[in-house]
Amino acid sequence: MVVPKDGFDVCAEVPDKYQAFIDARDGYSYYYPSDWRDFDFRGHDSAFKDRILSLQNVRLSFIPTEKKDIHELGEMEEVxxxxxxxxxAAPNQTPIIYAMQEKNxxxxxxxxxxxxxxxxxxSRVAFATISIGNGRxxxxxxxxxxxxxxxxxxxxKVVADSFKVLDI
Incomplete structure (x- = not known):
């Protein structure tokens, strides 16, 4: 875990059986199941996976952008x-989107x-959460x-919903 900025404490809110990952340097945080372990996932800034079922995992990546908000990417459904x-999706995969939600x-x-x-x-099923902040x-x-x-x-879903962009 990267040391959080002074005064930033998400740990007080962490649900039972989860741990908080806080990266104050790169500007984000999220919860992950406490029995998962850290692992290297190429091209990602952080990742955790189930100790036994490694296909159950969470990973976070970011790319630079000049946009200030996800609405600048276009309409949610299109994007x-x-x-x-x-x-x-890889060329041999059929993508199916089940649900979309926006929150502030x-x-x-x-x-x-x-x-x-x-x-x-x-087949693999996932939640993805995207946001823009800090030029990323x-x-x-x-x-x-x-x-x-x-x-x-x-x-x-708890993991997906816990993701937050921090001000850096």
Whole structure:
């Protein structure tokens, strides 16, 4: 865990069976299940996975942007559809978007969406939350394989909903 800025304490709000990850240097925080462990995920700033079922994981990445808010990317439905179909999905995967929601926390807008990437042999379902702040577009993705999704969906939704962009 990166040391938080003075006066910033999300730990007081952490739900039971979760831990807070706070990266004050890169400007974000989120919760992850306390029995998960840290791991390297290429191209991501932070990542945690289940100790046994490594396909259950959360990862966060960011890219530089001159935009100040996610609304500058376009209409939510269009942007999310484009991301899932053209960025997240491999050519052999069929993307399905189940739900999209927008929320505002402390003046910052977030889009969270649930989607599945399916092949004839395997499917993965995930939540992604995106937001813009600090000259960066942040993306948090938390998911599991389709067979386990119904059992872990609510647990992983807590992770997706906990993501916050911090002012740096």
């Amino acid at each position: 999310i559809s484009n991301l899932v179909k053209n960025v997240y 926390i402390d003046g910052k807008n977030y889009w969270t969406f649930e989607y599945e990437l399916a092949t004839p042999r395997y 577009q942040y993306t948090l993705i938390v998911g599991a394989n389709e067979r386990r999704w119904s059992r872990v969906r609510d647990k992983l």
